[in-house]
Amino acid sequence: MARQPLFEVRGSPVHGLGAFALRRIRKGTRIVEYLGERVSHEEADRRYESKDANDAHTFLFIVDAKTVIDAGVGGNEARFLNHSCNPNCESVIESRRVFIEALHTIEPGEEMTYDYQIQREEDDPPGIDEVFACRCGFPQCRGTMLWPPDPPKSPRRTPRAQPRPSQRKSATRKPRRQARDTGRRVEKTSRTRGTARKSSRRR
Numbered sequence: 001m002a003r004q005p006l007f008e009v010r011g012s013p014v015h016g017l018g019a020f021a022l023r024r025i026r027k028g029t030r031i032v033e034y035l036g037e038r039v040s041h042e043e044a045d046r047r048y049e050s051k052d053a054n055d056a057h058t059f060l061f062i063v064d065a066k067t068v069i070d071a072g073v074g075g076n077e078a079r080f081l082n083h084s085c086n087p088n089c090e091s092v093i094e095s096r097r098v099f100i101e102a103l104h105t106i107e108p109g110e111e112m113t114y115d116y117q118i119q120r121e122e123d124d125p126p127g128i129d130e131v132f133a134c135r136c137g138f139p140q141c142r143g144t145m146l147w148p149p150d151p152p153k154s155p156r157r158t159p160r161a162q163p164r165p166s167q168r169k170s171a172t173r174k175p176r177r178q179a180r181d182t183g184r185r186v187e188k189t190s191r192t193r194g195t196a197r198k199s200s201r202r203r
Helices: 041-048
Strands: 007-011 017-021 030-034 037-039 060-062 068-070 089-094 097-102 111-114 168-170 172-174 180-186 189-193
Touching: 017 111, 037 041, 041 060, 041 068, 097 111
Parallel strands: 089 111, 168 189
Antiparallel strands: 007 017, 030 097, 037 068, 060 068, 060 172, 089 097, 089 168, 180 189
16 A cells, blocks of 8 residues: 655645645655756756756755756655754755654644755845845844855754764755754764755856
């Protein structure tokens, strides 16, 4: 008997389409892999270089210094998870693959979100915060999907036991979602939380 899917994609009060839990999802559950065509940063920039500077829509996700996932080509439903400043999910890189995992237990009907943490760049045009405005509704919403200019260092935490040593780090989207090290270590395992970086719009 086929098991009920974990989530469905439908209209979201946050933005456009969103991903909503169909059943209770426990903390730590690996919900979905972020899929799409794997391309170089240079190719990702080429694809989006003519993009309107006022368009914040992006399906680009940084894997590492060489690779970006373009979910606009061959992507799956993972691309519909919206940003929130108070997310219930996080993105994780393991063996150069990007996964979305539950930060805490998610109840049926709850929209699944994670913090894109889009990186600022020196050549960002004026009003970039408004272009990437966040309307997640969280009382302490920072008002933008962009990460603060000087993000605070994450506190050291007790590492969570892993089933096997593997390289884990938190994922990032392009404008592009980009990784930030939280300093957690388990043997040879490293884990960071996901972020995004904007599509290249050089001027």
